[in-house]
Amino acid sequence: MAFALSTLKVTSSAFADHQSIPDQYTGVGDDVSPPLAWQGAPDGTQGYAVICHDPDAPLVKNGGYGFIHWLVYNLPGDVVELAEKSAVGTHGLNDFDKPGYAGPMPPEGHGKHLYYFWVLALDQKTSLPEGLTMQELLKEVEPHLLGMNRLVGTYQR
Secondary structure, eight states: OOSSSSSEEEESSSSOEEEEGGGGGSTTTTTOOOOOEOOOTTTTTTTEEEEEEEETTEEETEEEEEEEEEEEEEETOOEEEOOOOOOEEEEOOOOTSBBBBOOOOOOSOOOOOEEEEEEESSOOOOOOOOOOHHHHHHHHGGGGGGEEEEEEEEOOO
């Protein structure tokens, strides 16, 4: 499997790696997706997918753990950033069973959670249907994965 870190570098103008995610990007605030950018994609990259996952959430669902906050795919290879509240790409289902972004909102008193904003570089453009779950998305893109990396944000209530 190609699920290993690569030279891809993921950043946000809203927060630094392993730093707190501002309230406006959480369920406590405006609940809009944060800006993300990436560079250094592997040679041959033709498309991207983005996943936001909270492995600290106390949830086991469909054989997975944690909480999926965002799935975006069908991003062409020339897209190297998503603006705040971006409508680019196709959205999969988050763990609220809704398409689109659902910001961090861990249980009160549960401590600091880590939020992994993964960018997956793919060897082909995709035209997958809206509403895929994370498991369905990974099944589709794994054979085409060239590399991946992440930006980690934190949040607690």
